[in-house]
Amino acid sequence: MGKTLAEKIWADHVVSSKEGEPDLLYIDLHLIHEVTSPQAFDGLRLAGRPVRRPDLTIATEDHNVPTLNIDKPIADPVSKLQVDTLRKNCAEFGVRIHSLGDVEQGIVHVVGPQLGITQPGMTIVCGDSHTSTHGAFGALAFGIGTSEVEHVLATQTLPLVRPKTMAINVTGKLKPGVTSKDIILAIIAKIGTGGGQGYVLEYRGEAIRALSMESRMTVCNMSIEAGARAGLIAPDEITFEYLKGKPHAPQGADWDAAVAYWKTLQSDSDAKFDKEINLNADELEPFVTWGTNPGQGLPLNAKVPNPADIADAEERGAAERALTYMGLTAGTPLKDISVDTIFLGSCTNGRIEDLRLAADILKGKKISGKVRMLVVPGSARVRLQAESEGLDKVFLDAGAEWRTAGCSMCLGMNPDQLAVGERAASTSNRNFEGRQGKGGRTHLVSPLVAAATALRGTLSSPADL
Amino acid sequence: MDKYTTHTGTVLPLRRSNVDTDQIIPAVYLKRVTKSGFEDGLFGAWRNDPEFVLNKPEFAGATVLVAGVDFGTGSSREHAVWALQNYGFKAVISSRFADIFRGNSQKAGLLTVVLPQDDVEAIWSAVEEDPKTQITVDLENKNVRYGAKTVAFVIDDYTRWRLMEGLDDIGLTMKKIDEVSAFEAKRASYKPKTLPVLS
Ligand code: SF4
Numbered sequence: 001m002g003k004t005l006a007e008k009i010w011a012d013h014v015v016s017s018k019e020g021e022p023d024l025l026y027i028d029l030h031l032i033h034e035v036t037s038p039q040a041f042d043g044l045r046l047a048g049r050p051v052r053r054p055d056l057t058i059a060t061e062d063h064n065v066p067t068l069n070i071d072k073p074i075a076d077p078v079s080k081l082q083v084d085t086l087r088k089n090c091a092e093f094g095v096r097i098h099s100l101g102d103v104e105q106g107i108v109h110v111v112g113p114q115l116g117i118t119q120p121g122m123t124i125v126c127g128d129s130h131t132s133t134h135g136a137f138g139a140l141a142f143g144i145g146t147s148e149v150e151h152v153l154a155t156q157t158l159p160l161v162r163p164k165t166m167a168i169n170v171t172g173k174l175k176p177g178v179t180s181k182d183i184i185l186a187i188i189a190k191i192g193t194g195g196g197q198g199y200v201l202e203y204r205g206e207a208i209r210a211l212s213m214e215s216r217m218t219v220c221n222m223s224i225e226a227g228a229r230a231g232l233i234a235p236d237e238i239t240f241e242y243l244k245g246k247p248h249a250p251q252g253a254d255w256d257a258a259v260a261y262w263k264t265l266q267s268d269s270d271a272k273f274d275k276e277i278n279l280n281a282d283e284l285e286p287f288v289t290w291g292t293n294p295g296q297g298l299p300l301n302a303k304v305p306n307p308a309d310i311a312d313a314e315e316r317g318a319a320e321r322a323l324t325y326m327g328l329t330a331g332t333p334l335k336d337i338s339v340d341t342i343f344l345g346s347c348t349n350g351r352i353e354d355l356r357l358a359a360d361i362l363k364g365k366k367i368s369g370k371v372r373m374l375v376v377p378g379s380a381r382v383r384l385q386a387e388s389e390g391l392d393k394v395f396l397d398a399g400a401e402w403r404t405a406g407c408s409m410c411l412g413m414n415p416d417q418l419a420v421g422e423r424a425a426s427t428s429n430r431n432f433e434g435r436q437g438k439g440g441r442t443h444l445v446s447p448l449v450a451a452a453t454a455l456r457g458t459l460s461s462p463a464d465l
Numbered sequence: 466m467d468k469y470t471t472h473t474g475t476v477l478p479l480r481r482s483n484v485d486t487d488q489i490i491p492a493v494y495l496k497r498v499t500k501s502g503f504e505d506g507l508f509g510a511w512r513n514d515p516e517f518v519l520n521k522p523e524f525a526g527a528t529v530l531v532a533g534v535d536f537g538t539g540s541s542r543e544h545a546v547w548a549l550q551n552y553g554f555k556a557v558i559s560s561r562f563a564d565i566f567r568g569n570s571q572k573a574g575l576l577t578v579v580l581p582q583d584d585v586e587a588i589w590s591a592v593e594e595d596p597k598t599q600i601t602v603d604l605e606n607k608n609v610r611y612g613a614k615t616v617a618f619v620i621d622d623y624t625r626w627r628l629m630e631g632l633d634d635i636g637l638t639m640k641k642i643d644e645v646s647a648f649e650a651k652r653a654s655y656k657p658k659t660l661p662v663l664s
Contacts, residue, residue, distance in 0.1 A: 021623050096662060198564060433487070
């Protein structure tokens with residue numbers, strides 16, 4: 001019987017395998033940031049261990065960093081200590097780091113791909129659950145905890161139990177105004193936040209094949225919101241084209257050898273997935289979440305659901321609590337919901353294409369006087385690229401704020417936060433209670449919906465303009 | 466890592482599903498560079514509510530958390546595990562855990578036990594009736610006991626052995642480090658390296 005893509009990558013990385021034990025898997029690339037690494041480096045120091053492969057390790061500062069005045073010292077002393085600790089650890093252990101102000105600094109999942117260091121067939125880990133983003137290249141990429149960060153630093157391996165595989169077939173063609181963000185929000189609404197648990201997802205089908213690399217990253221990014229540690233897409237010409245010429249892409253004979261290998265990275269036609277899910281892209285509409293977990297989403301044309309209509313008691317209770325927290329009434333059309341803040345950014349939708357999509361809608365217009373809009377590029381390079389295209393002017397002229405790169409309001413660890421009761425349309429990936437600031441309310445949307453909502457002040461799609 | 470064989474204590478009944486890691490420990494508390502002191506941030510947002518179960522005196526001192534389905538979803542922050550441990554929890558029971566949270570718990574020595582939702586409900590009811598109910602979470606015999614009840618649970622032998630011996634994974638992997646070196650020797654030349662810096 002044939003193998004799935006995930007099984008092939010797994011098999012290529014097994015260092016040792018014994019009955020009754022997890023497989024020991026080799027890790028090709030380890031990404032590091034300031035929040036989940038300090039305790040791991042402490043562990044190494046205590047045990048007197050070096051970083052085994054600094055040449056397969058790279059660090060950047062993203063979660064904690066301010067997006068204003070980055071030429072000044074970080075104002076919050078606790079954040080500053082964490083960032084300084086990362087810098088010291090990297091210096092001590094010989095790890096490459098891209099610090100605030102460096103042209104390669106940015107959100108760890110934006111930086112890897114733009115350096116071309118994320119490539120098909122690799123195993124990639126990071127102490128961050130959205131490491132699944134790198135799966136868009138046909139890499140097996142997943143988030144790990146700090147104990148595992150230490151384990152990878154020390155041994156460049158991880159003991160892991162082989163996950164099951166799930167195929168998600170997306171057939172058909174997206175309508176104009178519908179994006180890959182809507183695909184993934186619809187998938188999560190369909191299978192639930194626990195639906196992918198224990199699986200590696202493989203996104204397949206013509207609607208996926210038609211997506212650009214950046215759009216594919218948006219899909220894979222949110223695999224974790226469906227409960228799956230990893231999600232991937234088989235590489236193809238679009239992948240190779242994206243990688244060609246990137247700083248760390250193979251060159252010359254190495255490029256040919258790499259492409260030959262990458263072309264084998266497909267699920268075999270007779271491979272069997274443990275589970276299959278189908279979705280038709282023809283029918284998709286712009287999607288938005290109404291609740292406090294990413295599975296609580298609906299097409300933008302729908303109404304806030306009535307918990308009383310939900311059969312499952314557990315889900316009904318969750319919906320009731322969500323509506324209370326979100327300050328919403330059952331039956332309200334989603335498009336009648338007014339927002340205070342628009343956040344365009346994050347590792348889900350903070351890349352150049354996302355900024356272009358939104359700028360296209362905002363060009364020559366003004367955002368509603370009732371909203372503030374934060375535009376936060378995913379990396380310093382994305383920011384530079386956007387500025388070279390004049391997108392910064394478009395955002396500023398429309399009345400939005402143009403910031404420097406980082407996670408920013410995606411998780412509100414830095415000063416970019418929602419106030420209590422404030423409501424945001426956000427292109428990020430989590431609408432958990434308080435995620436964007438204590439008491440803040442989050443509706444997850446695509447960059448197009450974010451831009452249209454900024455203009456109208458209520459949840460809107462470009463078709464409403 | 467401390468060895469875990471069996472633990473007896475009282476229960477904190479958390480009747481909520483989908484308790485994500487942002488609820489267990491909000492991001493603003495993640496700025497520490499140590500593994501201790503996270504108890505202050507445990508359920509940080511919910512704790513402002515005096516009615517929140519963690520604030521109820523009858524449940525003070527509980528060491529076994531019994532929560533709704535899909536506990537620990539969201540981010541990979543191991544700080545969620547440390548916060549629970551720092552607060553004094555030794556075990557968490559739920560009908561389903563998020564993968565990364567469960568993995569992190571097993572590395573850090575916090576026992577996570579999966580029981581069917583009916584059994585979770587039964588524990589909630591028993592504990593709400595009598596908050597002093599003692600519960601035993603027995604890894605050696607793979608069961609949970611309270612009152613006259615004994616409920617078996619499943620855990621893979623390897624994880625159980627590691628937890629019972631208090632073994633740390635790095636030490637175990639170091640025994641296979643020659644195999645790692647042999648694997649590295651076969652690495653394809655086209656695979657990327659982060660050093661030297663190219664751009
Ligand atoms: S942008 Fe948000 S989801 Fe992505 S790495 Fe940063 S905090 Fe995590």
